[in-house]
Structures are given as C-alpha cells and as structure tokens.
Amino acid sequence: TWTPRNFTMADPLSITTGVLALLGTCISVVGTIKDIQDGAAIVEVKVKGLLSDVESFAQVLQMMKDTLEDAKVKSSLQATGHIGNHWNNLSTTIKDGKNTLINLQNILDKANKTVSFLNNPRKHLRLKGATEQIAMFQQQIQSYRDTIQLSLQTVIL
Numbered sequence: 001t002w003t004p005r006n007f008t009m010a011d012p013l014s015i016t017t018g019v020l021a022l023l024g025t026c027i028s029v030v031g032t033i034k035d036i037q038d039g040a041a042i043v044e045v046k047v048k049g050l051l052s053d054v055e056s057f058a059q060v061l062q063m064m065k066d067t068l069e070d071a072k073v074k075s076s077l078q079a080t081g082h083i084g085n086h087w088n089n090l091s092t093t094i095k096d097g098k099n100t101l102i103n104l105q106n107i108l109d110k111a112n113k114t115v116s117f118l119n120n121p122r123k124h125l126r127l128k129g130a131t132e133q134i135a136m137f138q139q140q141i142q143s144y145r146d147t148i149q150l151s152l153q154t155v156i157l
Helices: 012-039 045-068 071-076 081-111 119-129 131-156
Strands: none
Touching (some): 012 045, 012 081, 045 071, 119 131
C-alpha cells in the first residue's frame, strides 16, 4: 500500500528549485550519454533509446519550469487540500527523479571511463555489463517524465 513520505507542504521555492536542479542533472546525463554514443565503435539501440528518454524528460522539465513561472500557477503552489497534496507529490517525484538521474550518471561515468589499452572494446563491455541497471533507470525516468507531464497537463487545465 502507498503511504506518503512527507506530510509537510511543499513550498513554491523548493518545487521550482527542485525542477531546476533536476533539469540540470538531466542535461548532464544527456551529455554523458552523448559522450558514450560518440566514443563507442558500435552504438547500441539501448543507448539511443536512453538518450531519447532523457532528452524528452528534459523537455518536460523545461515546460514545467516555464509553467511554474506563471503567476496563476505560483499562487496555487501555496494551496492546501487536494491541490496542496498534488504539489507535495510532485515535489517527491522531483526529488526521486534527481536521485535516479544521479545514480544513472554514476553508472554511465563508470562505463564511459577511458583506459589506455583497448579503450573502445572495454568501454563497450562495461556498457553491456551495465545494461540491466541502465534499463531499470530508463523505466524510472519514463515514469517520472509521465508523472510530471500529467501534472503539467493538470496544472494547465
């Protein structure tokens, strides 16, 4: 059963700050994925899919950032009841998304490290070895993107 992690109300600044921090982490992960993609002799479909998912997540976060700057939306951030719970849940999603992206970044950095002997084949093997973990992170990113996108649609309506 689902239980809320935090009963405190999310303040507008923390949600906006959280979105900005998550967007920055997202952009960093995109850069690392592109480095892996550029450095690998054989680019796997999974890396391309991961890149696409992280880039689309960054686009949704950019739209959320832009939406949060709207005066009407800013005033609803301090609401209580169902709307307040919505913002609290969104704040939790943002924090979880940032942790997921940081963990993905760590995995990608390990896979992308440069060595002096047989660099590309070893990089490819490290990437292949991390495939299961990367797939798990990719699913989580898709879930966060979908949740934030649904929240964005709800706010706009």
